[in-house]
Amino acid sequence: MSRPICPECHYPLKACLCESIEPMQVSTELIVLQDPSEVGHAKNSVRLLELVIQDTRVYVGEVPDDFAQLRQHLEQSVKPVYLVYPSDQSQDVESVSFEKDVVLLFLDGTWRKAYKLLQLNPWLQAFPALHLNLESASNYKIRKASRADSLSTLEAAAMMVKTIEPEQEVSPLTNALNAMVNQRISSMPASVRKRYE
Numbered sequence: 001m002s003r004p005i006c007p008e009c010h011y012p013l014k015a016c017l018c019e020s021i022e023p024m025q026v027s028t029e030l031i032v033l034q035d036p037s038e039v040g041h042a043k044n045s046v047r048l049l050e051l052v053i054q055d056t057r058v059y060v061g062e063v064p065d066d067f068a069q070l071r072q073h074l075e076q077s078v079k080p081v082y083l084v085y086p087s088d089q090s091q092d093v094e095s096v097s098f099e100k101d102v103v104l105l106f107l108d109g110t111w112r113k114a115y116k117l118l119q120l121n122p123w124l125q126a127f128p129a130l131h132l133n134l135e136s137a138s139n140y141k142i143r144k145a146s147r148a149d150s151l152s153t154l155e156a157a158a159m160m161v162k163t164i165e166p167e168q169e170v171s172p173l174t175n176a177l178n179a180m181v182n183q184r185i186s187s188m189p190a191s192v193r194k195r196y197e
Contacts, residue, residue, distance in 0.1 A: 009051055020179030021051045022172035026161050027100055029079065032058045032153060033067065033117055033124075035109030045154035046108050048176045053157075058108075063120050071123060079103045083124055084156055085114070086131035093130045098164045104130075108153045132159050152177065 006016040030053060038044050039060055050056045059070045074081055081103040082096075105127065107114040118124055132151070151159070158173040 010047060015183055017048070017051075017176065017179055017183065020176050021048075022175065023054060024052055024169075024172045025055070026053055026165060026168055028161050028164050029077075029101070029103040030056045030106070030157055030161075031070065031103060032056065032106045032108050033070070033121075034058055034060045035107075035113040035117060036060055036062065037113060038108050044108075045152035045177060045180075048180060049154045049157055049173070052172050052176050056157075062117065064123060067121065074103070077103060081105065081127045083107075083127045083129045084131075084160055085118060085129050087129055090129035090131040092133055093160060093163050094133060096130065100165075102164060104157070104160055106153050106156060130160070132156065132163075 003012045003014075005011070006013050006018060009016055009018050009021065011017055030049070032046050032049070034046060038046065046056075046058060050058060057070075057073075059067055061067050064071070079101050080099060083105045085107055105124065107117045109117060154173055154177050158170040161168055161173075162170050
């Protein structure tokens, strides 16, 4: 029998995060290319991102045909487009002078899945890539990551928005993530919980 789901936040009722959601608007256009395996993941931060910034666009897929609608949208857009993905060619976001209205593309999945998305979609390499300079570890401690510089997609979006729009308060994003992390940890058996605290 499936668990009852909250009709607003779409998390299980006993893990409802509605009270922690404070919607906000940003000038930056946020677009997520999401690996299909992330869609139903209980710890997926993109669902939170969509709840807080409702203009966020999410495209689920793996191969170029899956993103045909997105590619058409980007071709028609007059805004500069950037891919948020650390690589040898990516620029530190702090070194870029941004116009106010830009489009940011995020790859949502494990490091391996995000890399696979990039390899399967060479059209993404037409866009300049950006990386964040990380001073602190991710607070997304409920999901294991293979790299020390791993961030959830929500955290990366919050940091990017804050850099491009310095006057923008991003606490609704970080508060929502903290609420989800704390909720998940508090629901764990005490012996398991100690690993995360």
